Amino acid sequence: MSDISDDAERIEELRERINRHDRLYYVENAPEISDSEYDELFKELQKLEQDNPDLVTSDSPTQRVGAEPVSELDKVDHVAPMLSLDAVHSVQEITDFIERARDEAGDTDATFVAEPKFDGLSIEVVYDDGRFVRGATRGNAETGEDISHTLRAVRALPMRLVDAPDTEGQIALRGEAMLPVPSFQKLNRTRVERGDAPFTTPRNAAAGLLRRLDPSQVEETRLAVTFYDATGIDIDTAATQWALLDRLRDLGLPVLGDSVRCGSFEDAKEFHGTLRDSRDDFDYEIDGIVLKLDARGDRDALGTRSRSPRWAIAWKFPPRTEETRIADIVFSVGRTGAVTPVALLDPVEVGGVTVARATLHNIEDVHRKDIRVGDTVRVERAGDVIPEVAERVPQPGVERADPLEMPDRCPSCGAKIERSGPHAHCPAGIACPAQLQARLVHYGARGAMDIEGLGEKTAEQLVERGLVEDIADLYDLSVANLEDLDGFAHQSAQKLHDAIQDRKQVPLDRLLGALGIRHVGADAARRLARAFGTLEALREAATRDIDRVAGIGTETAESVRAFFAEDRNREVLDRLCQAGVSPQPIKDAGSSLEGKTFVLTGSLKNWTREEATEEIERRGGRVTSSVSSETDYVVVGTDPGSKLEDAHDEETDILDEDAFREMLD
Template identity: 50%
Template sequence: MDFTSAPDTDFTAVGDLGKKEAAAEIRALREGVNYHDYLYYVKDAPEISDAVYDKLFHRLQELEEAFPDLQDDDSPTRRIGAEPVSKLKKVSHRVPLLSLQAQLDAEKVRTFIKSVQKAAESKSPAFVLEPKFDGLSVEVIYRQGKFERGSTRGNGEVGEDISHNLKTIRTLPLTLQEAGHIPAFLAVRGEVYMDRNGFTALNRERVENGEEPFANPRNAAAGLMRQYESRRAAGKPLRVYFYEILATDGEWPDTHRQVLEQLTAWGLITSPLNKSAGSFQEIEAYHKRLAGKRDDLDFEIDGIVIKVDKIKLRESLGNRDRSPRWALAWKFEPRQEATLVEDIVVQVGRTGILTPVALLQPVDVGGVTVSRATLHNENEMRRKDIRVGDCVHVIRAGDVIPEIEERIKRPGKKRQPPFEMPERCPSCGSPVIREGAYWLCPAGLSCPAQLRGRIQHYAGRDAMDIDHLGEKAAGQLVERGLVHDLADLYAVGVDDLQSLEGFAERSARQLHEAIQGAKEARLDRFLYALGIPLVGRRVARQLAEKFGELEKVSSANRDAIEAVSGLGSEIAAATTDFFEDKRNRKTLKRMQAAGLKIKPMPGRGKQPLAGKTFVFSGGLDSLTRDEAHEKVESLGGRATSSVSSETDYLVVGDSPGSKLDEARDLGVSCIDEQEFLDMLNDN
């Protein structure tokens, strides 16, 4: 029975097979699927159609399900995800996985070349040049040609076992190809990475689901490889390139070129960009060529790696504590501020507002890697005329939020059509509606993205302050149907939480205790936590101070709310609409039945900062920005985000931005954090 060439897919019914016949067919199918994986993913030369491959794969799945005692961890069906692990175990590497010394300066590279020339007693020792992948370094071990284990680099001596996730990567062979002698033991080093198109698609999915996108492909690859559940890594656009033999009981090649050739012969993919060189001039030309084409490659590289070719010369050069003397990384200059818009996606916020977001080729902005930027709304996107494929200038608005400042015109470059807002919500599929400059999903908590966002907001530090309930946990609670509204949070048990990825018994109990401990809150914090549209912290405080109790706020009419100083008709309408909604009223009753108690707002005390307006710029050491705002407002002051002639004080923290210059131009009093704290203490 042979499924490697012209496979016959006219199978005998599973029920008509005995165990011996099934075992023989399973062995042949595994061999056939592995062979066709090799042709498709490694050689890029498939011999059968996708339809035939699918039939082979599904037949193998069918037989393994019918004969469970014939299942095997090395089966290619395991690539779609196995049972979750309880934790990532620590494993020791056979030999240290060294890091590379990295240089930006060409003269330092010249110095390295001269040191090798001196040791080799030759003006032109042989080097091998490789692209420096910006991925996750891994050790992979084979025994008798079969995949045994894979682990992260860790600290170089000890890493984490990620075998269950590595098995899901199609370009990693579970069985080595018969190419000459396969050693009984083989440890190789590679780099797991994510291709750019796949990274953009993954971030699109995350943004549309209301999750934070990955900062760059490396973070995405590392994050997926460290998941407890391999189904989260399965099917993701992950690849792996190999570049070193770490240990083997077989024969060692004499040169690194031969190492790369042997890896390829075993079915372990090496980079097609690898090249030999014999001088600094050739190395410099390679560095310049790859730097020029890095934006056109389908994977991220951040430099080149220069390696001595002869293995014996490497041995004589030796190693430092953490890096070899026979290799060097020559980094590229980081991308600065100007980058490409790879996609435009729509994010659904907790209030249902659809916001266009630009997914960017990762770029360094003020020391921070930026891979996304808000486009605010359709009108703003149209005004700046931002489209997929555009080159743009990125800034960090307000010193924090990435924003596209402008499009950089490229004469003669054909542009993509303008982006159109979707007619349906990307999270739940509901028809969207337009209100002014904004598009809205009207589905409310039946929209998964809105529910996830609402849970995160409710648990936030300035709201109910529920520790351990972050984006990932909120997403899983919604995804698994454990929470349909905020009241459901209080019904989630320890066992439910322990079933979530990343939670063991202790962490599940901690989160459960944190949720159950969040059953008492001051009225203003609770109003803010509910996520009522247009009701931020300041408005929540005003409502709480005016009405004093939840019952009075929830039964107030529009005129009563609009009469509160500083609140307009839109806030009044949003607040009354929220409390008149039957679903919201039902949820509030269930929350109170679960033991939730809302403390009445205490009467206003001294208001020594009344009439004073504060603005903050830069980071504070002792307070978060929101905590600082709350301190000001609790003493009667006002905290705003922009400097104007009405600003009384600018509080200057670490790395202040343009607000400091604006304040000086307007003659605004500038104080540091300690002066601000002294002012609070005095009052």
């Protein structure tokens, strides 16, 4: 039987070796041993800890695996505020920053450190006496969500700092959590194959993984972390940002990417250009560089703004663009009848996402850019999300196709297209198959009639097979009809049938929104429902009566009147009523938010974005998509976007979820 002191010594040796090999493999991409050799070390450590349970510690490599799920994410206060950075794009803004920082630091030769700006999830990680204690998301900068359980599963993050015996007290680290692009693509491929919606960006994927209640999926990815700042490391030990980065590396912490010391603007410009040109060679998304005053002692002299330090700035890259060929241009018919040209592209990767189609907006935009089938074009992801054709790339000597013309007839139903300036519209309404299919999906959506299971694929089959010619036909569908659809069995058919039949008594504003009346969104539907009370009263209302409703303009009033005057629509409404659809007067929640404008950002725990919007609008408020001087409140959930920064800039009142609930109550 082995001596316990020998086992303790061997356990400590194995932990150090495994942590070292984790760092080599996950951080430095320079493994020194094979996977099988690593597995043998790990199994030996597991066996020794099983034999000596009193020697198991929370920072052991074995404790990363099989971490228990949590019931919910707790809130945790940050050791230091997690400020954001001012982002600039121009050379002038960078030179102004350098001059101002040197002037306020009182050092005309002050140097700066330029670091890659990784596009990841901002995190704070705390160590006590060299041992991992907790990790949290940025949240609202003062308080974040505790993600310690998932961070423990990230192999790149050490559970114990290298010179832990000499590292006393608390160290709070600021960094980013990121998913490598290859891992992101692999993860999305798996999600699509099993029918889940893919993540839009590697950052969103990293946020989704780390905010899971169950950490098991984190263990299957190569989530990475990188650190660039710390609270608790003595300035005498690291007097400069350059020395701080070296100190972090010495502690065994990942510091990804090369940084440079800059003595001039030209140094920063060269680094910015080098990273911009080579960003596609990185395994991680990089969207700019960060320039920081090197001397940490001068930071106090420069201070901070309400949301950002004055001693650092982010110099962003231009949006990603890629070139490809337009294979074809087709015309898409939307739910409201809008006919829009869409470019079908030879697939191209833009920012780690394969793009095969892009919007062309309208025919005048196509003519202005002179875009034709067969052209080589530059595709840009606006906001790094929505693909659009930015411009044509001339190809000298290549014969081009004829200019694109708007069709006279709807490509779906053949109705004569109506034109209004650059916009085109099919007037056939629910008689147009393309519109009917989209209207069915809209009708059953969560913010409308909320019919679970009535998605795009189901709607497409119902229209193609002639089972539904208008929305009233939904209520005539039998379980047998639905069983014949692809992907349906008896149980799923019964479930959809019940969902359709069970959603007949809904608030009037939901039905009005579900009907897809042009220019009538959730806010207009709610105002009309309040003003007229019943569907019958609104059906018989004159244009002038509708126009008198506060918040309803003349164009909307004319659209509503035209919808209810159309014989085909009146017939469908009559059949809906005969089927038992009975819209109810909406419950008045008062007017406590009358005249107030809100913006929502981040994920709310107790409401979807649609539900929160509905609660605001029911009380007379309105929700807009961007922060301006007219915004009264910004409601902030977890992982807020740039709207939180805009709120700080506009000095707009910020509400967390608890304060938002109190306001509603």
